[in-house]
Amino acid sequence: MILFRQFLRSQRTGLLIWLGATVLLALALAASSTGMQQNDLVERIATKLPAALQALLGLVPGLSGVDAFVSAKLGVSLGLILPAYACLLAIAAVTREVDSGRMDFLLALPIERCQLLLARWAGMAVDLAIVAVGAWAALVIGLKANRVCGSYAGYLWMALQAWFLSLGCGSLAMLASVWIDDYGAAVKYILGGLGVLFSLDLGLKAMNVAKFWRAFNPFAYFDAARPIAEHHLLWGDAVVMLATSFVAVWLATRAFARKQIHA
Amino acid sequence: MNAIELQGLGHLYRNGRGVRGVDLSVREGEIFGFLGPNGAGKTTLIRTMLGFLSPTSGSGRVLGLDIVRDSRELRASVGHLPSEPALYDFLSGYDNIEFALQVRGVRDRTRVHELADRLEVNLKQRYKTLSRGNRQKVAIIAALAHDPRLLIFDEPTTGLDPLVQDTVRAIIREEQSRGVTVFMSSHDLAEVEALSDRVGIIRDGILVAVDEVERLRQRRMKHIALQATGELPDLASLPGVRDLRRDGRRIRFTYTGDLAAILEPLLRSGLADLTVTDPPLEEVFLSFYGQNGRGQGGTCA
Numbered sequence: 193m194i195l196f197r198q199f200l201r202s203q204r205t206g207l208l209i210w211l212g213a214t215v216l217l218a219l220a221l222a223a224s225s226t227g228m229q230q231n232d233l234v235e236r237i238a239t240k241l242p243a244a245l246q247a248l249l250g251l252v253p254g255l256s257g258v259d260a261f262v263s264a265k266l267g268v269s270l271g272l273i274l275p276a277y278a279c280l281l282a283i284a285a286v287t288r289e290v291d292s293g294r295m296d297f298l299l300a301l302p303i304e305r306c307q308l309l310l311a312r313w314a315g316m317a318v319d320l321a322i323v324a325v326g327a328w329a330a331l332v333i334g335l336k337a338n339r340v341c342g343s344y345a346g347y348l349w350m351a352l353q354a355w356f357l358s359l360g361c362g363s364l365a366m367l368a369s370v371w372i373d374d375y376g377a378a379v380k381y382i383l384g385g386l387g388v389l390f391s392l393d394l395g396l397k398a399m400n401v402a403k404f405w406r407a408f409n410p411f412a413y414f415d416a417a418r419p420i421a422e423h424h425l426l427w428g429d430a431v432v433m434l435a436t437s438f439v440a441v442w443l444a445t446r447a448f449a450r451k452q453i454h455a
Numbered sequence: 456m457n458a459i460e461l462q463g464l465g466h467l468y469r470n471g472r473g474v475r476g477v478d479l480s481v482r483e484g485e486i487f488g489f490l491g492p493n494g495a496g497k498t499t500l501i502r503t504m505l506g507f508l509s510p511t512s513g514s515g516r517v518l519g520l521d522i523v524r525d526s527r528e529l530r531a532s533v534g535h536l537p538s539e540p541a542l543y544d545f546l547s548g549y550d551n552i553e554f555a556l557q558v559r560g561v562r563d564r565t566r567v568h569e570l571a572d573r574l575e576v577n578l579k580q581r582y583k584t585l586s587r588g589n590r591q592k593v594a595i596i597a598a599l600a601h602d603p604r605l606l607i608f609d610e611p612t613t614g615l616d617p618l619v620q621d622t623v624r625a626i627i628r629e630e631q632s633r634g635v636t637v638f639m640s641s642h643d644l645a646e647v648e649a650l651s652d653r654v655g656i657i658r659d660g661i662l663v664a665v666d667e668v669e670r671l672r673q674r675r676m677k678h679i680a681l682q683a684t685g686e687l688p689d690l691a692s693l694p695g696v697r698d699l700r701r702d703g704r705r706i707r708f709t710y711t712g713d714l715a716a717i718l719e720p721l722l723r724s725g726l727a728d729l730t731v732t733d734p735p736l737e738e739v740f741l742s743f744y745g746q747n748g749r750g751q752g753g754t755c756a
Contacts, residue, residue, distance in 0.1 A: 194557045204541060293541030297551075297597070299507055301558045302531035453507040455498050455538070 193413050195303065200318065202221025203281060208321050210277045214270070215330040220333020221265050225258050225342075241406040254343065258342045262331065265348060267416020270327060272390055278320055279386055283378045285312035285371050286448065291375040295453050306445040307395070309366070316362050323351035324355040349419035353426060357414040360433035361386060363440035364410070370447040371455070387413050389452050458483045458605055458636035459504070463513030464522075465660075474500045474660040475512065481638055481653075482696040486631050488651030488668070489640040496660040497640040498538055501609055505535060518605055525725075531559065534603035538610045538640075540594030544583035548593035551582055570596045573622055584740065587614040588621045595623060600631070606630060612646060619725055620715045624650055644733070676711040678732045685725035693717065708735070 200207075215346040255263065286309070289295040297307060328351040332344050363381045393411035406412035411431035459481035464509070467473040474496035483488045491497045494716075504507045504517055506526035506631050515522040520529040542551040571578050576585075576592040585593065591614045598606065611627070612620040627637055627650055634742055648668055655665045680704050694700055695712035700737050710717050712732070 198554055202545065205545070217668070291541055293537070294543065296507065296535070296537045297540070297542055297555070300505060300533070300535040300537075301529060301555060302527050303558060304527055452509065452511070453502065455502065 195310075198245050199285065199315035201314045202205060203284060203315065203319055205324060206277075206280070206284070210273075210319075210406065211326045212325050214327040217269060217273075218327045218330035218420050219334045221262065221368060222331050222340070224336060224387035225261055225335060225340050226338050235451060255417060256342070257419055257429055258335070259346065260417070262380060263348055263417040263420050264326065266331060266347075267354070267420075268416055270351060271357060271411070271414045274320055274324060274358035275324060275386055275390075276353045276362035276383060278316060278358040279382045280379070281319060282362045282365035283375065283382060285309070285316065285368040285369070286444075287368060287372050287378040288375045289371045290453060291329055293379055293455075296455075299453060305316040305449045305451075309344070309445050310441070311449050313366060313444075316366075317359055320355055320358045320362065322359075324351040327351060329365065343420050343423065346423050349423070349425045350416050353416070353419050353429065356430040356433040357429040360410045360413070360436040362436035363444070366441045367444040368445065370444055370451055457481060457482055457516075458485070459487075459515070459517050459638060459722050461504070461513065461515040462498070464503060464510055465512040465513045466499055466508045467660075468499075472496075472660060473511070474503070474657070474662075477513070477657075477662045478626070479655060479662060479665065481636060484522065484631060484634050485638040485653065486651045488625065488641065488647030488654040489638065489657065490642065490644065490647050491528045491640075491657035492642055495657045497642075497657055498609055499660070500657070501535075501607055501638075501640060505530065505533065505607065508749035512552060532604045534601065534606045535595055536598040536608040536611055537605075538599075538613065542582050542588060542590070542593065542597070545581070547579050547581050548576065548585065548589075548596075549578035551593065552597045555597050556600055559601045566601075566602065567596060568599045570599055570626070573626065574619065588616060588619065591711075592617055592619070595626075599626070604635060606637045606639075608750055610641055611639060612641075612643070617699055619644075666691040676734060677711055677714060678707070678734050679710050679717070680705070680707045680732075681720075681726055682706075683724055684727045687724045688720045693720070705729045 267386070289298060296362055299305070325348075328348050331347055333342075335342050366384075367383055368385075369378050372381065389409050390411055393409045396406050396409075403412055410433065413426075413432050415426060418426055457480045458467050459479065461479040463475065463476050464476035464477045464479075465675065467475060472494075477500060487502070499508065503510055504515060504522055506522060506529070510523065514753065516534050517529050542548075543554075546554070549567070553564075554560075556564070556567075568579070568734075574592040574595065575587050576596070580589075582590065582593065594684065596738055598608070606627070608627075612623055615623060624646070627639070633639055637650075639647070639650065640732065651668050652699075653665060654668055687706070689697050690708060695710050695717065696708050697711075699706070699708040
């Protein structure tokens with residue numbers, strides 16, 4: 193618990209920055225959603241696009257204008273912002289500590305290495321949940337302030353879906369970070385890899401490639417529109433991300449237990 | 456009982472460097488100085504003992520506990536000061552120490568305040584804003600605050616001003632008087648001489664000798680440069696003199712032995728100038744232990 197609290201405390205500034213950014217984004221989108229209802233611009237443009245690109249915009253038949261707008265803008269943003277934040281948290285949990293020399297301070301304490309890693313993983317999960325729920329709350333407050341009706345519960349499912357995705361991505365990043373001791377290199381490679389996976393999934397979706405062929409990619413398990421349309425969490429995708437997360441963190445604890453901590 | 460007992464302990468890096476085959480016993484309540492030039496393997500051996508690095512050969516017991524199997528229990532009784540301490544920048548010195556003590560389950564903070572007073576450091580200040588010396592002080596307090604049975608200090612006085620260095624040395628001696636074992640690495644021969652009961656010397660990853668400090672002191676060499684005003688005795692024939700070079704009245708040589716024994720005939724002859732300097736540590740090692748590291752030194756016991 194002390195290690196968990198300490199990690200949360202060490203990430204406090206980062207959390208405030210990311211929470212602030214997503215809350216501002218959600219409020220800005222909520223403010224601009226009134227214009228979308230009147231103009232319905234996205235829908236008019238999207239109807240002229242191929243079905244695959246409509247899906248990329250988060251437009252699903254049956255969604256109202258505001259729901260479509262929220263899923264296309266906030267959903268896709270959260271689907272990238274949260275995994276990116278998760279990767280940075282994962283890098284902070286291992287690589288940054290080794291790079292800064294603080295790992296010596298931590299490992300000189302009478303703790304098991306897996307304790308340290310699990311406390312940090314739990315801290316990462318909590319921070320991501322705060323950002324996801326914070327973005328949802330800001331969106332709902334913003335929409336209500338603008339007297340716009342939307343599927344508020346559906347938006348929460350969408351935010352939670354993004355949380356599951358980010359947890360999976362963060363855990364994979366944590367696993368990768370066990371082998372990278374240089375902070376700059378870890379940020380470059382892990383965020384770069386995340387960008388490649390995101391772009392790859394977008395491209396494959398645009399080409400109407402079936403999910404089966406995209407199964408290796410965590411972004412294949414995130415759909416911003418469906419949780420809003422179906423008013424529930426996509427449990428299958430959530431379970432895959434959760435299982436990925438557990439396996440990755442289990443492998444990470446094993447690798448970290450064997451890691452040689454050089455001066 | 457020995458506080459540290461290493462048998463053929465080694466950790467080799469992929470490039471072949473590291474430490475190998477270290478056999479070493481450090482008695483309980485002893486201050487053991489661990490000397491060697493930079494890159495010799497001092498820190499690698501310490502990190503292997505603490506479980507930061509896995510041994511690639513041999514085994515070791517510290518405070519009766521296996522360094523691999525019982526690493527967690529072992530670290531509960533050890534105070535470690537790394538060569539370049541790094542704590543959390545966003546926390547104050549006190550909060551960093553508090554975090555470590557909470558993890559260790561220590562409730563008493565008396566020792567923290569007592570050490571902070573002696574070392575004259577403001578623990579309320581953010582670690583980020585502290586000077587190098589003050590950061591070192593905070594790390595020293597963090598290593599001592601839980602009353603460990605064994606102190607493993609890697610270059611403890613680096614970055615401290617001479618007055619504070621004296622305080623740290625006094626604290627180390629007090630710890631020893633309370634029965635604490637101190638394993639202290641340094642490349643400062645004078646510091647190790649002043650504090651330690653025994654000294655281990657490591658070179659190129661091999662523990663070349665372990666000796667009583669007194670023995671090392673007797674064999675220590677000096678560089679002597681002088682300018683004579685009168686007729687000097689035949690220096691080359693004096694015991695302990697080597698590498699003799701003359702440049703008119705200026706003479707340089709290396710001397711190993713009791714300094715008083717060589718100064719007496721020189722002073723009788725009349726001197727215009729005299730400089731006595733300590734050679735670099737590596738040179739002392741090479742001279743004392745020979746190029747192969749197995750020269751005149753003692754054994755690794």
